[in-house]
Amino acid sequence: MNKILKLALILFMISAIVAGVLGVVNELTKDRIWEINNQKTIEAFALVLPADSYTEVDFDKVAYPAVDNVNKADGGEGYVVQETVSGAQGMITLVVGVDSDYRCSGISIIEHSETSGLGANAASSSEIGQNFRAQFIGEDENIALTKAGGNIDALAGATITSRAVTSAVATAIQVAKSVA
Amino acid sequence: MLTSIVSISLGAILTNNFIFSQFLGCCPFLGCSSKVDTATGMGLAVVFVMGLASAICWVIDTYILVPLGLAFLETLVFILVIAALVQFVEMFLKKSVPSLYSALGIYLPLITTNCAVLGVVLLNVQNNYNFLEAVVYGITGGLGFMLAIVLFASVRERIQFADYPENFEGFSICLISAGLVALAFMGFSGMKIV
Amino acid sequence: MNIKKQFVEGLTTNNPVLVQQIGMCATMAITTTLFNGVGMGLSVLIILTCCNVVVSAIRKIIPDEIRLAIFVVVIAGFVTIVDLLLQAFIPALSEALGVFIPLIVVNCIIIGRAEAFCQKNPVGASFFDGIFQGLGYTCVLILMCVFREFFGSGRFGGGLIDVANGFRFTLDGTGSGIQIFPSDYGASILNLPFGGFITLGLLLAVMQYALKKSAKKKELAERAAAEAAALAEKEADE
Numbered sequence A: 001m002n003k004i005l006k007l008a009l010i011l012f013m014i015s016a017i018v019a020g021v022l023g024v025v026n027e028l029t030k031d032r033i034w035e036i037n038n039q040k041t042i043e044a045f046a047l048v049l050p051a052d053s054y055t056e057v058d059f060d061k062v063a064y065p066a067v068d069n070v071n072k073a074d075g076g077e078g079y080v081v082q083e084t085v086s087g088a089q090g091m092i093t094l095v096v097g098v099d100s101d102y103r104c105s106g107i108s109i110i111e112h113s114e115t116s117g118l119g120a121n122a123a124s125s126s127e128i129g130q131n132f133r134a135q136f137i138g139e140d141e142n143i144a145l146t147k148a149g150g151n152i153d154a155l156a157g158a159t160i161t162s163r164a165v166t167s168a169v170a171t172a173i174q175v176a177k178s179v180a
Numbered sequence B: 001m002l003t004s005i006v007s008i009s010l011g012a013i014l015t016n017n018f019i020f021s022q023f024l025g026c027c028p029f030l031g032c033s034s035k036v037d038t039a040t041g042m043g044l045a046v047v048f049v050m051g052l053a054s055a056i057c058w059v060i061d062t063y064i065l066v067p068l069g070l071a072f073l074e075t076l077v078f079i080l081v082i083a084a085l086v087q088f089v090e091m092f093l094k095k096s097v098p099s100l101y102s103a104l105g106i107y108l109p110l111i112t113t114n115c116a117v118l119g120v121v122l123l124n125v126q127n128n129y130n131f132l133e134a135v136v137y138g139i140t141g142g143l144g145f146m147l148a149i150v151l152f153a154s155v156r157e158r159i160q161f162a163d164y165p166e167n168f169e170g171f172s173i174c175l176i177s178a179g180l181v182a183l184a185f186m187g188f189s190g191m192k193i194v
Numbered sequence C: 001m002n003i004k005k006q007f008v009e010g011l012t013t014n015n016p017v018l019v020q021q022i023g024m025c026a027t028m029a030i031t032t033t034l035f036n037g038v039g040m041g042l043s044v045l046i047i048l049t050c051c052n053v054v055v056s057a058i059r060k061i062i063p064d065e066i067r068l069a070i071f072v073v074v075i076a077g078f079v080t081i082v083d084l085l086l087q088a089f090i091p092a093l094s095e096a097l098g099v100f101i102p103l104i105v106v107n108c109i110i111i112g113r114a115e116a117f118c119q120k121n122p123v124g125a126s127f128f129d130g131i132f133q134g135l136g137y138t139c140v141l142i143l144m145c146v147f148r149e150f151f152g153s154g155r156f157g158g159g160l161i162d163v164a165n166g167f168r169f170t171l172d173g174t175g176s177g178i179q180i181f182p183s184d185y186g187a188s189i190l191n192l193p194f195g196g197f198i199t200l201g202l203l204l205a206v207m208q209y210a211l212k213k214s215a216k217k218k219e220l221a222e223r224a225a226a227e228a229a230a231l232a233e234k235e236a237d238e
Helices: A002-048 A127-134 A159-179 B002-015 B026-031 B036-065 B071-096 B098-111 B115-126 B131-159 B171-190 C003-013 C024-030 C034-057 C064-089 C091-100 C102-106 C108-118 C123-153 C193-237
Strands: A054-057 A067-073 A079-086 A091-098 A104-111
Touching: A002 A079, A002 A091, A002 A104, A002 B071, A002 C064, A067 A159, A079 A159, A091 A159, A104 A127, A104 A159, B002 B131, B002 B171, B026 B098, B026 B131, B026 B171, B026 C024, B036 B071, B036 B098, B036 B115, B036 B131, B071 B098, B071 B115, B071 C064, B071 C102, B115 B131, B115 C091, B115 C102, B131 B171, B171 C193, C003 C123, C024 C034, C024 C091, C024 C102, C024 C123, C024 C193, C034 C064, C034 C091, C034 C102, C034 C108, C034 C123, C064 C091, C064 C102, C064 C108, C091 C102, C102 C108, C108 C123, C123 C193
Parallel strands: none
Antiparallel strands: A054 A067, A067 A079, A079 A091, A091 A104
C-alpha cells in the first residue's frame, strides 16, 4: 500500500509541476490568442458589411440552431450573421452579411477544416476562393448551386463544402428576415 | 435533435470515417488488421473505450475545466483520463466478465496511444457537441473505426496470396490497398442528411 | 554513441516513419501543402527534443512502474506549450493543422523514443537523438508534401513561398506557392485521403528498395573482401 501511495505522490507531483508550467504559458499567451481571434471576427464583419459598429440582437435559437449570433449594423443598414455549419470534414464557421434588401452582401469564412486544395479553396485568398465567394453577393434566400437549378458554381471537387456554404447563406437571410 | 444525431452518426461511420477521411487511428489500423478475428476484437474494444471516454471527458470538460478557466489543460487531462479509463476497464473486465476480457484484453493497453480516442474527445470539444451528441459521436466513430479495420483485414487476408513486387512487402502494399479502400469510401461523401 | 551515426540513423537507416513505421497518422493527414509539412515537422522536432532531454534527465528518479504515465504527462505538457505558442504567434499554422497538434501527444515517435532511447542514454545523446529523429520525420513530411502538391495541384511550396511580389517566404501561410503547371491538369485526388495512403505506400517501397540495395552492396563487398583475404592466405601458404 505504501508503495502505491508513493507512486501516486510522484505522479501527482510531476503532473502538478507540468500543470504549473502550462498555467504560466497560458497566462502569457492568453491575451494574444484572444486578440487574434477577436481581430479575425472584426475583420470578417467589416468585410461582409461595413458599418461603424454592430449590436447583437435576439433571434429564435430553436428554429435556427446553426446560427451563432445575429448583429444589426448600426444605422439600420442590414445584419451580419455568424453561423457554424457542418462541411465535408468538420465544422465551418462563417459570417454572412445581409443588406437592407435581404440580399447577401458578402461572406467570409473564419474557421474550417476542409480538404486542402479542394474545399479549403472556399476560404483561401487565392483567385479561386475570391471568385467563389464573390458569386454570393446579391443573392436572395432562394440561392442554390447550379446543379440544383441556382446560379452558384460549386468549387471543383468540393460539392459538399459549396452546398454547406450556400445553405448557410440562405439560413442567414431567413434569420435576418425573422428578426426584422 | 434527431436529425443532428443521425447526421453525426452517418458522418462518423461513413462520410467522415475516422480512418479513411480523418486519418485518426492509423497505427492500430495497420498494426492489428492482419486477421479478421483480431481486427474485430480491436474494433470492439475501440467502440467501448471511445464511447466511455467521450462521456467522461465531456463531463470533466464542461463541469470542471471550463468553469475553472483551465481549458488549456484539456489535452493533458484527457490523455490521463483515457489512460486511467483503459486501466480500469481492463481490471473490471478481468474480474467480472472474464469471457469478454479474454477477447478484448490484449487490445486494451494498445488503445491508450490510439489517436482516434484522444481525437474524438478533442473533436467533441472543438465542435461544441452537447452530452448526447458527444457520446453518439464517440460510439459511432468507434463503429466507423471497426467497420474500416474489419473490411481492411479481409482485404489483407487476400493480399497474402497476391503477387506483388517484393519491395512493396509489408506496410507498403497495405497502405496502397488502404488507399484503394479509402477511394471506395469517398463514394459515401455524396450522402448528406439535411 | 557518436553524433554522425545518430544523424545517419535518424535520416535513413532508422528513420521514424520509413523504417520504424510509426507516427503515420499525421504524416498522411497533413502533408497537403509545404507550409503544413514544415510546420508539423518542426513542431514535432521541438517537442521531441524537449521531451528527450527531460525524460533523459529524470530517468534515474522515476519509478519503473509508472514511467509511461510520467512520459505521457511530460509529453502532453510540451505539446500544450507548443500548441499555445502556435495559436498566439503563428495562428495560420495552428488553424491548418487543427487537431493534429494536440494529437502529437499520442504520436508513437515521441513515446517510442522516450521508451527505447532516452531511458538508457545520457542527456547529450538524447538531445541529438531528438534533433535527428525529428529531422528524419520532417524530411519525410517534406518529401510527401512536395510530391502531393506537385502532382496534385502543380504547385511547389504552397503557403510558405510567395512569388506574386518577388520571391519571399511567408510565415503566415498566405503565399500561393510557385505554380509549375496549371492546377487543372493536376491529379487532385492526391490532395484527398487516398493520396496520403498511396504516397506513403510508394515512399515506403522506395525506401525498402534502397535499403535492400545498400545491404546487398555491403554483402557483396564483404564477400569480395573475404575472398580476397582467403586468396591472399592461400598464396601465402603456397
